[in-house]
Amino acid sequence: MGKATGFMEYEREESAAIKPKERIKNFDEFHTPLSLEKQRTQAARCMDCGVPFCQAGMMIKGMASGCPLNNLIPEWNDLLYNGNWQQAYNRLHKTSNFPEFTSRVCPALCEKACTCGLNGEAVCTKENEKAIIEKAYEEGWAAPKPPKVRTDKRIAVVGSGPSGLAVADQLNRRGHLVTVYERSDRVGGLLRYGIPNMKLEKHIIDRKIEVMKAEGVTFITDANIGENVKAKKLLEEYDSVVLACGASNPRDIKAPGRDANGIYFAVDFLKSTTKSLLDSGLTDGKYISAKGKNVIVIGGGDTGNDCVGTSIRHGCKSIMQLEMMPKPPVDRLPNNPWPQWPKVLKTDYGQEEAIAVFGEDPRVYQTTVKEFIKDKKGNLCKVKLVKLEPKKDEKTGRMMMSEVAGSEYEVDCELVLIAAGFLGTQKYVSDAFGVELNERTNVKTAPGKFATNVDKVFTAGDMHRGQSLVVWAIREGRDAAREVDEYLMGYTNL
Template sequence: MRKATGFMEYQREETMERDPLNRLNDWNEYKAPFSDETLKRQGARCMDCGTPFCQMGDVINGATTGCPIYNLIPEWNDLVFQGRWKEALERLLKTNNFPEFTGRVCPAPCEGSCTLAISDPAVTIKSIERTIIDKGFENGWITPRIPRNRTGKTIAIVGSGPAGLASADQLNQAGHHVTIYERQDRAGGLLMYGIPNMKLEKDVVERRIELLEQEGIDFILNTEVGKDISNEQLQTNFNAVILCIGAQRQRNLHLDGREANGVHFAMDYLTASTKNLLYGDVGGVDSINAEGKDVIVIGGGDTGADCIATALRQDCNSVVQFGKHPKLPSARTDSNMWPEYPNIFTVDYAHKEATERFGEDPRQFCIQTKRFVADQYGNLKEVHTVGMENTKDENSMFVFREIPGTEKVWPAQLVFIAIGFEGPDKRLPLQLGLDTVNGNVKAKYGDFKTNIENLFTAGDARRGQSLIVWAINEGREAARKVDEFLMGSSVLPSYL
């Protein structure tokens, strides 16, 4: 590193954010870019640490540690410090197909395992990554890469989320002809309809899709495999197929009153809200609006936070987020040591907005939902809960127990269930005769072959609900295996 003492001279500067109340008036991204001079200082904080744990890409105690796509973080941090932005972009693109996505929506496990984070705030890796790729587009450095030669091999990819797009990008560059089938009306998967505009504006997604089209990838939209096109057609018309259908089977709450009008899955709400933003009021069952309503979000993760932010922009009357687990500590515990992902209390963008709007953090911890209650017309009117405690049983095992006397009734006309995903939609794997494990399509990591000869799978469909960086990792690795399957060997790079 050319600024060996930068980590001692400069402090971490947090990414600039637009005022929480002002940004509730629009759907634009809430983060504002740093100046070049600020980013130069932040890049200089990257240490000459010898072993860059930030790019290790592993799973420790069930959580991702470091970068699963093995971004060459110290290299492009140093190049940013020197003002060599185009070279920084070249290093970034060696491992990451879509930095404009990861630089916006990845939870940055790289920062949790930054060596500087042992004793000081981590390097602002995510902000630097985003700025590098944004500068690439702004300066015209990102141009279509048209393969010089074509192999004549054809590949169908089912699903256009990050795993499918990464596979397609790699295989197209290897010279194969790639067709992506997407059942929605726009490509991008959860990038388009699962992540709201405030975190990822849709023109950023569409810009990449247009670039991939210019490079030779075909997108077939509004087409559901197994319904609009038969499985037999795929098998006959393509030399190989990759299933990247995600893990969109949402986990449900089987409680009394679940059928009440106003109780929705979180992803249905986020999808409808984005479509409403893109097309205007789509009407019908897809139209879900929180205006003037008391909103409860069940589930403490990122999807729940996105529901809060969306409801606030629709001018809800109130919003509360239920979490089953206790509030996390403000600093790492002895059981959560570096370089593991830090399980500490943080305030997300949506929580800041709700606090500014209503005067308090919307999160309620150790809450168990007991039932939903509807009025005489079947419309949700209230939610019943009870407080929980995490305590040890007679076998010294931690269990959740209800606390007598903590029962409470919450007024609510809308509830969004955001408690995770159980795996991919079962219909297509069942139609194809695919083996499954724990609800996911069965295929070994590093191989990605299913029990059907020319059919592969990658991303959340194979591994279950996970991070965008794992989706890109699996999409790239599956592409390499498909290339080997078709050609006998592969020209594509590998993380393995």
């Protein structure tokens, strides 16, 4: 549990971030890790709290509290504090396939439920996790460990995002022969092309993929199931198929002028930048550029923030981020007590950079697009915005955001990035396998299960639960692998 009195003796200390105006000069990760000794001191703050909500991963009022992977956080914090790095890695790896990913991109649900955070600063669990996994690679503890015994079962995993990789990793450990099909040119799915380099440098993904290859997992890229690879082929050649294709149908904004040139979905914008960066260091010009443009990002979530940070690195002229809902409070409200997820204002790296460069927060609350305005050539030149206010719907009794009469105004804009979330799986994949979808256009299964209506076809991740976090995708992949293993073998030890 760390040092019994550590949380009273030591203050929380996080890794230092490079200053915004300096870090926007490149697309590199920008935090300088603490020394190993300082990281051990941070682990000492993990208190003997009796009930470690940090690892609970339970749902409270529709939102997760604590780690969905049920990571054994107090255990590996204690091992880290005592300098037993290898055993700390062993305990971490017991529940988490990819701590190198979650320690970089997870919003740290564990820390939001940390008992220390009830009356002070939470334990730096996310950074402790990163220190452990990086030490494991440095010392060779995370080196390939191929299974000693193989079964004769063959599994195809469609999609190489976090859920697909987790399925593959688990089933390969079990001894099955796993092949992962990825429609893009590189492995990683959302991790590769949906998350910018500043949050997750792509050599981190490549490092883990090389380990998985050495352990026996086969990866096939440029394989778009339902397009250039037939679903029938997979059903004939494999004992089981797991669909982990994500929730990749972006939610659109329906407003007059939507057909203007200069309006893109966030995922296409981010992917184009990352692909060009990997292919040529952005020298090929094959990306959607924000350079010299007035940019509006529609959506206040993590993806919207990534669009802000990327646009600033391109050299945009100005940046505005629209959020339909009211501005969150700075501190928890009485109706949002610990250990619930805190519904409070968070200023992320992209917004920090916008404040540093342009002198103001890019977020504009209770506002949406009324009209996209085109010039004579069909190019976007302005956007008409309208203010919103919460009003109770007379029929349903629910609070809805409604337009404020007479509040419209226009702003110059040459590039709009839509980061309004996703609506479910792309239908051509589900149609290719004949799997049923639910009312939310996610693949339908029995509650808590992963088997579809088609024999030997399973699903996992965002394709199954809808748009969510990387950590939930990994949990889904682990649980789906267990169900697949039991289907194939009649029992499971996963």
